[in-house]
Amino acid sequence: MLNATLPHYLFTASQSREIDRRTIEETGMDGFTLMEIAGLSAAKHLLGSDINLSHGVYLCGKGNNGGDAMVVARYLLQNEIAATLVFLSGTDNLSPDAQRNLELLQQFDDHHRIEVYESWDTLEQTEHWDFIIDGMLGTGLDSNLRGDYLEAVHWANEQDLPVASMDIPTGLHADTGQLMGACIEADYTFAFGGRKQGLYLEEGPFQTGSVLYCELPFPNSYKARCDTFLLDESWVSLEQARPGRHKYASGVLYLIAGSEGLTGAAMLAARSAWAEGLGAVILVCPRGLLPVYEIGLPSIIKKAVGNKSDDFFKPDHLPEVLDILEEKEGAVLLGPGIGRQDDTVAFINRFLPRNPRNTVIDADGLWALAQWEQWEKPRGSQWILTPHPGELSRFSDKPIKSDAHRLHFVRNFSSRRQLTILSKGMPGIIGTSSGECYLTNYDTRYFSRAGSGDVLAGKVGASLARGRAPDASCAEGLLRGKKKLDHYLTNADDLPEPRDFI
Numbered sequence: 001m002l003n004a005t006l007p008h009y010l011f012t013a014s015q016s017r018e019i020d021r022r023t024i025e026e027t028g029m030d031g032f033t034l035m036e037i038a039g040l041s042a043a044k045h046l047l048g049s050d051i052n053l054s055h056g057v058y059l060c061g062k063g064n065n066g067g068d069a070m071v072v073a074r075y076l077l078q079n080e081i082a083a084t085l086v087f088l089s090g091t092d093n094l095s096p097d098a099q100r101n102l103e104l105l106q107q108f109d110d111h112h113r114i115e116v117y118e119s120w121d122t123l124e125q126t127e128h129w130d131f132i133i134d135g136m137l138g139t140g141l142d143s144n145l146r147g148d149y150l151e152a153v154h155w156a157n158e159q160d161l162p163v164a165s166m167d168i169p170t171g172l173h174a175d176t177g178q179l180m181g182a183c184i185e186a187d188y189t190f191a192f193g194g195r196k197q198g199l200y201l202e203e204g205p206f207q208t209g210s211v212l213y214c215e216l217p218f219p220n221s222y223k224a225r226c227d228t229f230l231l232d233e234s235w236v237s238l239e240q241a242r243p244g245r246h247k248y249a250s251g252v253l254y255l256i257a258g259s260e261g262l263t264g265a266a267m268l269a270a271r272s273a274w275a276e277g278l279g280a281v282i283l284v285c286p287r288g289l290l291p292v293y294e295i296g297l298p299s300i301i302k303k304a305v306g307n308k309s310d311d312f313f314k315p316d317h318l319p320e321v322l323d324i325l326e327e328k329e330g331a332v333l334l335g336p337g338i339g340r341q342d343d344t345v346a347f348i349n350r351f352l353p354r355n356p357r358n359t360v361i362d363a364d365g366l367w368a369l370a371q372w373e374q375w376e377k378p379r380g381s382q383w384i385l386t387p388h389p390g391e392l393s394r395f396s397d398k399p400i401k402s403d404a405h406r407l408h409f410v411r412n413f414s415s416r417r418q419l420t421i422l423s424k425g426m427p428g429i430i431g432t433s434s435g436e437c438y439l440t441n442y443d444t445r446y447f448s449r450a451g452s453g454d455v456l457a458g459k460v461g462a463s464l465a466r467g468r469a470p471d472a473s474c475a476e477g478l479l480r481g482k483k484k485l486d487h488y489l490t491n492a493d494d495l496p497e498p499r500d501f502i
């Protein structure tokens with residue numbers, strides 16, 4: 001099982017507010033102290049960053065997000081860094097903690113390094129600013145940006161200055177990652193007490209810059225209801241599998257894949273699994289395709305079924321396929337390039353209930369599964385489904401139109417069906433049978449070329465064959481591909497191809 005630590009927890013705005021509320025009401029820790037810790041932590045990160053800090057402009061809302069910005073201003077002031085503060089909703093209705101922080105800031109300013117503007121209109125622009133602090137809106141955002149907030153966001157994005165956002169870039173929806181009219185394009189986002197899930201959904205990854213987690217003293221038990229986490233590369237073993245005593249001891253993957261015109265998908269998946277150091281990858285294929293694989297896959301064991309004229313799977317192949325699977329312990333990867341012939345769909349839907357093995361179902365394997373309304377996973381076996389957005393939608397009554405909807409659907413579907421889903425996209429989402437979801441935190445667009453899905457399925461299958469839990473298998477598959485991508489990007493200039501991720 002994956003084991004996320006606190007910096008990997010992802011919260012919705014309401015979960016976040018609930019944790020704030022309970023901490024303040026039940027532990028006696030007050031909101032002002034929490035704000036102080038948040039702002040101090042952000043100020044330390046800024047002082048340690050490569051941003052030139054001599055005079056900042058602080059865009060402040062009237063809520064606690066503005067209060068965080070004022071704490072930052074006070075700590076930077078102690079380092080002789082001047083501040084121009086602009087209050088987008090004036091200073092008459094500041095939240096109590098923000099009001100107290102404005103007063104404190106003014107008391108600390110004995111060398112008159114602070115200027116305060118009560119509205120956006122009155123701001124006099126100068127050339128002296130070298131960074132922008134976005135303390136306009138955090139989890140309190142409730143609609144598209146109103147009033148001068150819109151103008152201030154556009155202005156900040158037009159400046160050639162680094163921008164650091166308090167908690168969330170203003171204008172980004174904390175739960176969905178959607179843009180609410182306009183949104184700050186931050187270079188840094190300081191996530192207070194927990195990252196908000198919208199930072200990683202939809203437009204979030206393109207708005208936040210580097211997200212830095214700033215710990216707040218919330219009791220861990222209050223965070224226990226969190227069910228969404230960020231995947232972390234450190235969770236993946238970078239070591240190749242050690243060879244076993246004999247080949248079948250290091251894991252066996254049966255690959256049921258390929259059809260005429262789609263043999264490339266089967267080959268990519270087979271090579272990808274093999275590269276993970278398995279003892280054996282056994283490609284089960286229609287006999288007519290054997291000559292192609294003999295040439296293309298010398299290291300892979302091939303087991304042909306049916307007749308020489310067969311170039312796709314048919315229901316008649318079922319007894320032979322089941323016999324082959326009896327030979328050794330191992331996991332199954334079903335689907336890459338298997339095609340959508342009616343006979344193949346019938347073969348898959350008869351095969352699946354009789355297949356007791358842990359199984360990854362990918363590509364047209366999913367297409368077949370979605371045709372079969374009453375499907376059920378055999379007891380005791382573990383399934384991983386690896387749909388791209390179109391394949392995922394076939395399991396849903398309604399079109400899946402946003403990442404937040406996808407996250408919700410993946411969570412419900414995987415827990416209701418007691419299986420693991422690897423939903424491909426940006427972000428990739430792993431949904432587990434216990435209703436937890438794990439999100440990728442890197443640019444998955446490099447993988448959006450035909451064939452990357454086959455490579456990914458091969459790696460997920462290889463991990464499952466080596467006895468990893470299904471959620472860990474998905475994480476390993478994704479992150480090993482990411483590691484190959486990083487290596488490729490540092491060593492080559494052109495666009496990577498799927499085979500570069502093997």
Ligand SMILES: NC(=O)C1=CN([C@@H]2O[C@H](COP(=O)(O)OP(=O)(O)OC[C@H]3O[C@@H](n4cnc5c(N)ncnc54)[C@H](OP(=O)(O)O)[C@@H]3O)[C@@H](O)[C@H]2O)[C@@H](O)CC1
Pocket residue numbers: 020021031034035038061062063064065066067068095136137138139140141142143144145146147149166167168192193
């Ligand atoms: N509490 C804690 O323990 C801690 C909280 N912390 C910090 O507090 C932040 C949450 O603070 P918050 O709840 O005060 O909300 P916040 O985001 O500042 O905005 C609220 C105001 O915005 C306004 N408004 C809303 N939508 C708008 C729109 N579309 N366009 C324009 N205006 C809009 C709305 O005013 P209205 O216009 O409705 O009168 C409302 O009053 C959190 O993200 C973190 O940074 C940290 O200090 C750590 C401890």
Ligand SMILES: Nc1ncnc2c1ncn2[C@@H]1O[C@H](COP(=O)(O)OP(=O)(O)O)[C@@H](O)[C@H]1O
Pocket residue numbers: 363387388424425426428440444447448449450451452453454455456477478479480481482
């Ligand atoms: N290592 C990886 N990390 C994150 N996402 C990945 C990785 N490998 C593949 N993907 C996802 O898989 C998608 C490709 O799968 P898919 O669309 O099924 O392609 P195909 O079946 O043509 O190979 C990519 O767009 C990306 O979302």
Ligand SMILES: [K+]
Pocket residue numbers: 065134135136137138165166167168169170
């Ligand atoms: K903000």
